[in-house]
Amino acid sequence: MKLEREKLSKVDVSVVSVSSGSELFMRFITLAHQELEQAADFASCREILLRRGEKFVKNMQESRKKILRSSTNLIKDGMIILTHSHSRNVLAVMTEAVKQGRQFSVFVTESQPDNSGRCMAKALEAVGVPCTVILDAAVGYIMERVNAVMLGAEGVCENGGIINKIGSCNVATLAHMKNKPVYVLVESYKFIRRIPLDNSSLPKSYLHKASVLNHGSDLELEHPQVDYTHPDNLTLLYTDLGVLPTSAVTEHLIKLYT
Amino acid sequence: MAQLSEREFIDKLRFEKYDTEQAKAEESLYLMECIVGSVHWKTGSDLLNLLRNVGTSVQAKMPWETTPCNMVQRVIKIVIDEYNTLRGENQGVEYPSLSQSMLVDPACGDLPKCTEVIPELQDRVLEAIAEQKAEIEQSQELIAAQGVSKIHNDEVIMTCGMCPLVLAFLTKAAKQRKFHVIVAECAPKYDGHPMAKALCTAGIQTTLIQDSAVFPIMSRVNKVIIGTKTVVSNGGIKTFVGAASLASAAKFYSVPLYVCTPTYKFSLMGCEEISHESSTSIIPKGTKFSPSVNTALTKLDYVPPENVTSFITNNRGIAPSYVYRQLSELYHPTSYDL
Numbered sequence: 001m002k003l004e005r006e007k008l009s010k011v012d013v014s015v016v017s018v019s020s021g022s023e024l025f026m027r028f029i030t031l032a033h034q035e036l037e038q039a040a041d042f043a044s045c046r047e048i049l050l051r052r053g054e055k056f057v058k059n060m061q062e063s064r065k066k067i068l069r070s071s072t073n074l075i076k077d078g079m080i081i082l083t084h085s086h087s088r089n090v091l092a093v094m095t096e097a098v099k100q101g102r103q104f105s106v107f108v109t110e111s112q113p114d115n116s117g118r119c120m121a122k123a124l125e126a127v128g129v130p131c132t133v134i135l136d137a138a139v140g141y142i143m144e145r146v147n148a149v150m151l152g153a154e155g156v157c158e159n160g161g162i163i164n165k166i167g168s169c170n171v172a173t174l175a176h177m178k179n180k181p182v183y184v185l186v187e188s189y190k191f192i193r194r195i196p197l198d199n200s201s202l203p204k205s206y207l208h209k210a211s212v213l214n215h216g217s218d219l220e221l222e223h224p225q226v227d228y229t230h231p232d233n234l235t236l237l238y239t240d241l242g243v244l245p246t247s248a249v250t251e252h253l254i255k256l257y258t
Numbered sequence: 259m260a261q262l263s264e265r266e267f268i269d270k271l272r273f274e275k276y277d278t279e280q281a282k283a284e285e286s287l288y289l290m291e292c293i294v295g296s297v298h299w300k301t302g303s304d305l306l307n308l309l310r311n312v313g314t315s316v317q318a319k320m321p322w323e324t325t326p327c328n329m330v331q332r333v334i335k336i337v338i339d340e341y342n343t344l345r346g347e348n349q350g351v352e353y354p355s356l357s358q359s360m361l362v363d364p365a366c367g368d369l370p371k372c373t374e375v376i377p378e379l380q381d382r383v384l385e386a387i388a389e390q391k392a393e394i395e396q397s398q399e400l401i402a403a404q405g406v407s408k409i410h411n412d413e414v415i416m417t418c419g420m421c422p423l424v425l426a427f428l429t430k431a432a433k434q435r436k437f438h439v440i441v442a443e444c445a446p447k448y449d450g451h452p453m454a455k456a457l458c459t460a461g462i463q464t465t466l467i468q469d470s471a472v473f474p475i476m477s478r479v480n481k482v483i484i485g486t487k488t489v490v491s492n493g494g495i496k497t498f499v500g501a502a503s504l505a506s507a508a509k510f511y512s513v514p515l516y517v518c519t520p521t522y523k524f525s526l527m528g529c530e531e532i533s534h535e536s537s538t539s540i541i542p543k544g545t546k547f548s549p550s551v552n553t554a555l556t557k558l559d560y561v562p563p564e565n566v567t568s569f570i571t572n573n574r575g576i577a578p579s580y581v582y583r584q585l586s587e588l589y590h591p592t593s594y595d596l
Contacts, residue, residue: 236492236528242591243528245492245563247579 016155016163016206016226020192021060024256028056063187063240064092071185071238072096079104079147082139082175085111085165086120087152089185095127106131107142111167113223136167140174149175153186155206156239158253159195160231160246162186163206166224169199172233181235188241191253196228262289264312271316271323278422279325279487283394283522286326287387290333294383302341302372302379309334310369310593322496322557324488324525328589331526333387334369335590340382341372369592393572397520398426400572405431408516408570413437413480416472416513419444419498420453421485423518427570428483429460438463440479442472444500446555469500476507482515489519490529491585493563493578499556505565514567521571524585526594529560 075097083090111117124131155163175182196202207224231246267289276282299305313330409431417424439462443450454466486497508515563578
């Protein structure tokens with residue numbers, strides 16, 4: 001399984017969530033102490049591991065629905081929401097809010113370098129949410145008009161800070177400055193056991209895509225893909241474990257890992 | 259005392275027959291005692307459903323009355339805990355225990371299934387409710403007893419309006435310390451006036467000020483101590499109107515804000531969910547307004563957790579960032595969706 005993890009890390013995906021998800025997966029399936037001790041032979045051990053694995057994957061898929069349950073009440077009629085880049089959680093919440101008949105509008109940042117904000121805008125228009133794409137640089141300009149900020153996350157650090165697409169740090173810091181609430185919608189398998197002190201202490205494997213790392217180019221010249229947002233700038237985390245303040249993350253991490 | 263029915267209780271709440279939150283908490287516990295003591299239920303699940311119905315009906319009619327809902331959720335946790343203890347750990351309870359499951363599932367919305375009939379459950383639950391009642395009755399004294407450690411000599415303390423807990427807190431401290439209290443009169447009820455009178459009677463040097471004078475006076479204040487109606491799940495408070503500006507002024511001058519609150523005011527609800535209700539206007543009689551003037555009176559103010567320094571509860575002071583932990587000790591996570 002460790003080999004599979006290494007293989008996955010060589011692919012250009014969001015390394016943060018993949019590595020935390022796989023670590024939790026490994027722990028979950030191997031931590032069935034009582035059942036494994038009672039198992040008669042290797043075949044039944046394998047059965048147990050497989051079943052637990054399926055349960056874990058099912059839980060992961062259900063987690064978005066749980067987040068939806070607590071976060072749909074966030075969006076009220078007439079609200080103007082700012083979001084950054086393409087987050088499936090945020091998209092799901094907004095879709096659900098439209099189904100419940102709420103009227104609201106959204107500003108989406110363009111989110112360079114891959115223009116993922118435009119994909120988000122297209123998806124939102126398809127659902128029927130009036131949205132406007134703004135430049136990443138226009139966040140400060142638009143912030144005074146916004147009622148709330150909703151972000152996804154690729155990883156949640158132990159102190160409650162989040163690792164998300166580059167540009168999230170700007171959005172959250174400006175929102176905090178203007179006293180706008182910042183809500184993060186994230187599943188619990190993205191909790192990681194790391195407390196970055198600041199942006200420069202993020203590991204290179206998070207910052208750059210695997211293909212770039214393997215290419216051997218000078219990393220100082222490469223643009224980072226993610227950044228770290230300090231927990232002071234975040235208001236609440238909406239997770240499948242419930243609505244958590246940033247101070248609650250460390251406790252849930254301990255529960256998840258023991 | 260005669261049996262209290264759910265409808266009587268809700269009517270009493272609606273017509274504001276209760277003076278204090280403590281009275282509401284005690285009555286709701288009494289109502290639940292009646293339900294537990296009645297013969298309408300056989301299994302734990304029946305009882306949980308009965309209790310949940312009480313909570314839902316109170317919440318539907320009066321969403322700002324959080325204390326009865328908190329007590330319902332507290333009793334639900336008591337019932338679930340007693341059921342688990344009587345059944346033995348990790349046996350037959352559908353809710354997975356933390357040691358077994360990786361992903362704790364609090365938002366699953368369904369109360370655990372307690373389908374076995376256990377005769378001792380009723381007595382154990384009634385005992386636990388009686389303990390809870392005793393805790394509520396003692397809460398005022400326990401909070402007041404912490405006053406001596408929090409207040410020092412020659413301090414200037416600010417408070418707003420009338421709160422029996424804060425009054426008890428200050429009068430107990432006054433027996434051993436000499437300090438000065440500034441009371442804001444708290445329009446439109448002006449209950450700062452009886453508060454100032456009561457403090458004077460207790461021998462404390464008191465000054466009564468208008469609400470608008472709070473900001474300029476704040477620079478000379480050492481501490482602000484207030485009471486609250488509800489503590490919401492993120493660590494903020496929903497309380498009397500005027501608290502938000504008082505708290506902002508305190509934050510501006512870096513004056514610590516202490517909130518005296520017993521544990522039955524801690525609510526699982528978030529700050530967005532408790533709706534503000536505008537009650538009828540309090541315009542003095544005889545004033546004629548043209549019909550184009552709208553008057554509104556908000557019931558509650560929200561103070562965010564950043565502006566609160568610490569909560570003084572029954573046995574200790576806790577920080578706003580710790581409130582979520584206190585909630586997980588007081589209530590069962592599945593009772594969130596009442």
